[in-house]
Amino acid sequence: MRKKTFAAAALLAAATLTLSACGSGNDDDNAPIAVVSGGTESNRPATVLDQPFDKPAVVLTDTHGEKYDLRKETTGHPTLVYFGYTHCPDICPATMSNIAVAKKSLPKAEQDALKVVFVTTDPDRDTPAELGKWLKGIDPAFIGLTGDFAKVQAAARSLGIAVEPTKKDKNGKLVSMHGTQVVAFSPKTDAGYVLYGENASADDYTRDLPKLVKGANP
Amino acid sequence: MRRRAALTAGALAAALALTGCSESAADSGSKTAQLSVSSPYMPQPVSADMAAGFLTITNKGGAGDELTSVSSDVAGQVTMHSTTGGAMAEESSFRIPAHGRLEFRSGGNHLMFEQLKRAPKQGQTVSVKLTFAKSGPLTVAMPVKPATYDPSTGH
Numbered sequence: 001m002r003k004k005t006f007a008a009a010a011l012l013a014a015a016t017l018t019l020s021a022c023g024s025g026n027d028d029d030n031a032p033i034a035v036v037s038g039g040t041e042s043n044r045p046a047t048v049l050d051q052p053f054d055k056p057a058v059v060l061t062d063t064h065g066e067k068y069d070l071r072k073e074t075t076g077h078p079t080l081v082y083f084g085y086t087h088c089p090d091i092c093p094a095t096m097s098n099i100a101v102a103k104k105s106l107p108k109a110e111q112d113a114l115k116v117v118f119v120t121t122d123p124d125r126d127t128p129a130e131l132g133k134w135l136k137g138i139d140p141a142f143i144g145l146t147g148d149f150a151k152v153q154a155a156a157r158s159l160g161i162a163v164e165p166t167k168k169d170k171n172g173k174l175v176s177m178h179g180t181q182v183v184a185f186s187p188k189t190d191a192g193y194v195l196y197g198e199n200a201s202a203d204d205y206t207r208d209l210p211k212l213v214k215g216a217n218p
Numbered sequence: 219m220r221r222r223a224a225l226t227a228g229a230l231a232a233a234l235a236l237t238g239c240s241e242s243a244a245d246s247g248s249k250t251a252q253l254s255v256s257s258p259y260m261p262q263p264v265s266a267d268m269a270a271g272f273l274t275i276t277n278k279g280g281a282g283d284e285l286t287s288v289s290s291d292v293a294g295q296v297t298m299h300s301t302t303g304g305a306m307a308e309e310s311s312f313r314i315p316a317h318g319r320l321e322f323r324s325g326g327n328h329l330m331f332e333q334l335k336r337a338p339k340q341g342q343t344v345s346v347k348l349t350f351a352k353s354g355p356l357t358v359a360m361p362v363k364p365a366t367y368d369p370s371t372g373h
Contacts, residue, residue, distance in 0.1 A: 086267075089268045089270035090301070090325070091304075091324065094324055101366045133265070138264055138365075169308055173308065175305070175306065178304045179304055180304045201366070201370075203371065
């Protein structure tokens with residue numbers, strides 16, 4: 001009896017594998033694979049780095065038009081850095097909104113300690129005022145930085161994030177590019193030690209932020 | 219008896235899996251596309267400048283089709299985009315394979331609503347019309363969800 005049940009289960013598993021193997025290509029990372037392997041760890045959106053990143057030594061302009069020295073202003077603070085742009089319909093607002101929601105579940109003192117820094121990859125359109133207006137719709141305490149694109153690009157590159165300048169597409173529309181990761185810097189070491197992919201949800205950040213604000217591994 | 223039922227279920231699942239493979243089983247369906255739309259949603263946008271929209275188009279038919287344009291009551295213009303490594307590119311059409319599906323989902327392909335007539339708010343519904351190369355148009359009621367909505371958990 002038990003043996004037969006097992007055989008049926010194996011057959012079902014095989015069927016699941018077959019299904020996941022013959023998708024049309026754009027759904028390879030769907031659930032069945034995770035079900036078969038039986039683990040969720042590999043799906044965790046957080047990656048703790050063996051070799052943490054130094055915080056970029058960059059001075060940009062904040063949403064008030066003031067100079068903002070990233071290292072100086074965020075030393076000793078848990079800091080999340082993301083590179084994006086406001087004319088971005090999907091990932092940029094989703095990422096910032098997810099962090100904003102997660103932040104609300106922290107105790108007040110930790111909310112105040114946390115620095116969330118949005119660095120624009122589209123400085124021509126994202127002036128301090130534009131950036132300020134956009135971030136206000138998400139979390140007024142978030143820091144928006146703009147400035148020379150070359151500086152932004154170099155800062156991103158130092159974190160392993162590749163961004164290209166805004167360009168015109170074939171229809172003459174401006175197209176910008178966002179980073180695909182959020183980098184979390186420890187308040188203890190000021191090093192960027194955890195990366196979040198763009199699939200990180202508000203729940204993921206809500207679960208991990210209490211650890212990140214202490215510099216602990218999520 | 220219960221044992222047999224379990225085995226039958228297993229075999230059935232395997233058979234289903236086989237027919238799920240499009241090319242080899244193309245004769246199992248009709249020779250036209252049979253399109254349906256599922257899981258549409260719009261994350262509440264930050265401002266009235268632009269919004270994104272997501273949905274899945276499933277084709278149960280034996281012929282492919284193409285999504286050629288999208289329009290909406292809330293936007294002056296809706297464009298279709300693919301995303302690769304943080305860079306989005308506007309596309310003039312998207313293919314929907316026979317026995318396959320076309321997914322617009324966060325981080326991948328998305329619909330971009332521009333020239334918004336109003337900023338859609340959570341709880342509202344926007345109307346979206348999808349036009350195809352061969353099939354007749356489909357109109358979808360797209361609910362506006364929180365900015366942090368995750369379709370995999372439903373909240």
